[in-house]
Amino acid sequence: MDRTSRRRPRRYAAIAAATAAAALLAAGCSSSSGGKQAEEDSGTTSAGKASTPRMTVALVTHQAPGDTFWDIVRKGAQAAAAKDNIKLVYSSDPNAGNQANLVQNAIDQKVDGIAVTLAKPDAMKDVVAKAEKAGIPVVGLNSGLSDWKKLGMLEFFGQDETVAGEAFGKKLNEVGAKKAVCVIQEQGNVGLTQRCAGVKKTFDGTTETLYVNGTDMPSVKSTITAKLKQDSSIDYVVALGAPYALTAVQSVSDAGSKAKIATFDLNKDLTSAIKKGDIQFAVDQQPYLQGYLAVDSLWLYKNNGNYSGGGEQPVLTGPAFVDSSNVDTIAKFAAKGTR
Amino acid sequence: MTVTQATAPATSPSSPASPAAQRDGRTAQRSLGRRLLARPEVGALIAAVGVYVFFFAAAPAFREASALSTVLYQASVMGIMALPVALLMIGGEFDLSAGVAVTTSALTAAILSFQLSVNVWTGVVVALVVSLAVGAFNGWLLIKTGLPSFLVTLGSFLVLQGANLAVTKIFTSNVASDSISDMDGFDQAKTIFASEFSVGGVNVKITIIYWLVFAAAATWLLLRTKFGNWIFAVGGNKDSARAVGVPVNLTKIALFMGVGAGAWFVGMHLLFSFNTVQSGEGVGNEFLYIIAAVIGGCLLTGGYGSAIGPVIGAFIFGMVSQGIVYANWNPDWFKAFLGVMLLVAALVNLWVRRTATRR
Known part of the structure; x- marks a missing residue:
């Protein structure tokens, strides 16, 4: 709180604080561990660049801003674009109507190919037809496994959230879980609901759902703790995103529960948690691969007429499980933010 | 309960110090009970006791001391922010960027x-x-x-x-900050900002202590200092406040800096x-802070409220959101339950205030 006695204090206070900060920096008050200096430059994936003519590809997803998962999809798409001499136009909107507008926008720009996610296929039907009419090849990725063919798309890369959830449920059976709680960080999100539904379908034990406020970590932590205390028979916490799994580790210890934790999706910190044994396993649908393959496929189609799956079968990018047996291999890619 | 203790200094000796209470001070002296009920936070306090009793009866797991500690933790993190937001609201302004x-x-x-790669304390100071x-x-x-x-x-x-998203992406090429848990000064800073201690076998997070200390400080500021009078004055009527010599601009800027x-x-x-921070976090929390302040008896129009009110408001919010989980109600209805409970709490609050000020 500010003092009442200060007359014209703001400027001086700011200067003083800035000087103090600068002094701290200048005094070489550096950290001897961690930080960027410690982060090894692991080298980026670099490859040659195709000599084919420059083309433009639009990638339109239903990403909400700041979502880790989609960030990796985008990185994969960018890697493919860089290799294939493609100009990548990325846009996203979680609202289906707005996403359809973004596809229309790409058609108006006369791009050479469109990659689109089908979180709400019905909303995208018309605009996909328009693109095809305009002679622009359209490929699907991520969600829409059951609808891409109906929409006349060229090919599809990904894995339904439901399929991932089902694989997760089977894995829970393998590890002998009895009662799981599925933690949804955004109530009403289609993909997250499908993941939990998939788990419920194949898991032989009981699955409960718990909603938490994903934008507020302290409340995520408290709510999971509360649930574990309310029901001490829960032996597995199923998180639907890496940050929430890491928070669940704290909740489990706060609640003094014996529950184990497994999660969908990966990130750097999660791989170290798997190494330490805090988290049992993660199921990864390889978002990087989805972005990469979708963009690369449009290049192949344009330059060599290839398409995967013959218009009949989708290309599945998962589920890939990460646990203590293979985490070392994957950790170094996760550290770069590409797994 | 801690909350009732914290209310005590605010209510007994100090009501004449606040201009809000002076407004109806011209009428004949009313009974002590009536005057107590007229305090902004008393309605919320009654609602809080009601909510507590309700969940105590409905949810067996809620009865344990450790459950109270979990509830208080969530309430404290929200409540620490609700305090400066409430002061700002008493001063007649909103801050939607608080979350x-x-x-x-x-x-x-x-x-x-x-x-x-510097000591984390440097980052802490720069962030301030x-x-x-x-x-x-x-x-x-x-x-x-x-x-x-x-x-x-x-x-x-x-x-x-x-900016949160874009700047984070520029520096980390991810949407979350890198973990700094292995850097110098981290453990020290964790002890200060995020440690916990055990009281009779129950883990208590340090934020709960800070929350109550800050609330006491804010109460003192509001009721015992000149600056506190300025806050009520600029929230009540800016122009009159300026006419009697209250530095309106300074007060408002200071209140916004308090939120900072x-x-x-x-x-x-x-x-x-949590070692790392997701760049998308915090969106929507600004409303929770305002809700805590309003449940706690701050008026949306400014000029009226207390610092204890938002403490109780945050406590009610924490109890309701965790209580629903402890009671194991159908989670699909979670938000609807939350809304109903909060409405009821707000209505009880309103009813108490009406009853108290009626003559």
């Missing part, structure tokens, strides 16, 4: 420490400067432009939300208890 400002502060400290600057900028813009604070801070809310300071504190707690 994302917390994330901004945490990201600043994390990214700066990591990128420059940035947070205070954001607050001062909000206040300055409000005064210079004369626009409503709703609009000014809506702008800064969107700017900060975008709160955002910094909560941001540091987030950073040191």
Whole structure:
């Protein structure tokens, strides 16, 4: 709180604080561990660049801003674009109507190919037809496994959230879980609901759902703790995103529960948690691969007429499980933010 | 319960000090009970007791001391921010950027420490400067432009939300800050901002202590200092306040900077208890802070309220959101339950105030 006695204090206070900060920096008050200096430059994936003519590809997803998962999809798409001499136009909107507008926008720009996610296929039907009419090849990725063919798309890369959830449920059976709680960080999100539904379908034990406020970590932590205390028979916490799994580790210890934790999706910190044994396993649908393959496929189609799956079968990018047996291999890619 | 203890100093000796209470002080002396009920936070306190008793009866798991500690933890993190937000509301303004400002502060400290590989305390200090600057900028813009604070801070809310994401991506090429848990000074800072201790076998998070200390400080500030009178004055009627010599601009800027300071504190707690910060966090929390203040008896129009009120408001919110989980109600209805419970709490509050001020 500010003092009442200060007359014209703001400027001086700011200067003083800035000087103090600068002094701290200048005094070489550096950290001897961690930080960027410690982060090894692991080298980026670099490859040659195709000599084919420059083309433009639009990638339109239903990403909400700041979502880790989609960030990796985008990185994969960018890697493919860089290799294939493609100009990548990325846009996203979680609202289906707005996403359809973004596809229309790409058609108006006369791009050479469109990659689109089908979180709400019905909303995208018309605009996909328009693109095809305009002679622009359209490929699907991520969600829409059951609808891409109906929409006349060229090919599809990904894995339904439901399929991932089902694989997760089977894995829970393998590890002998009895009662799981599925933690949804955004109530009403289609993909997250499908993941939990998939788990419920194949898991032989009981699955409960718990909603938490994903934008507020302290409340995520408290709510999971509360649930574990309310029901001490829960032996597995199923998180639907890496940050929430890491928070669940704290909740489990706060609640003094014996529950184990497994999660969908990966990130750097999660791989170290798997190494330490805090988290049992993660199921990864390889978002990087989805972005990469979708963009690369449009290049192949344009330059060599290839398409995967013959218009009949989708290309599945998962589920890939990460646990203590293979985490070392994957950790170094996760550290770069590409797994 | 801790809450009742904390209310005591606010109620008994000090009601004449607040201009809000002076308003009806001209009428004949009313009974002590009536005067107590007229305090802004008493309605909320009754609602809080009601909610507590309700969940105590409905949810067996809620009865344990450790459950209370979990509830208090969530309430404290929200409540620390609700305090400066309530003071600002008493001063007649809103800050919609309060939620994302917390994330901004945490990201600043994390990214700066990591990128420059310096002791995390450097990041902590710089984050404080940035947070205070954001607050001062909000206040300055409000005064210079004369626009409503709703609009000014809506702008800064969107700017900060975008900047959080974009700046994080520039530096980390991810959407979360890098973990700084292995850096120098981290353990020290964690002890201060995010430690916990055991009381009779129950883990108590340190934020709960800070929350109550800050609430006591804010109560003292409101009821016992000149600055406190200024806050009520500028919230009640800005022009009259200026006419009697209250430095309106200084008061408002200071209140916004107070929100900045709160955002910094909560941001540091987030950073040191979760090691990394997601750039998209905090969106929507600004409304929770305002809700806590309003349940606690602050008027949306300014000039009336207390610092104990938002403490109780945050406690009610924490109890309801965790109580629903402890009671194991169908989670699909979670938000609907939450809404009903909060409405009931707000109505009880309103009813108590009406009853108390009626003659």
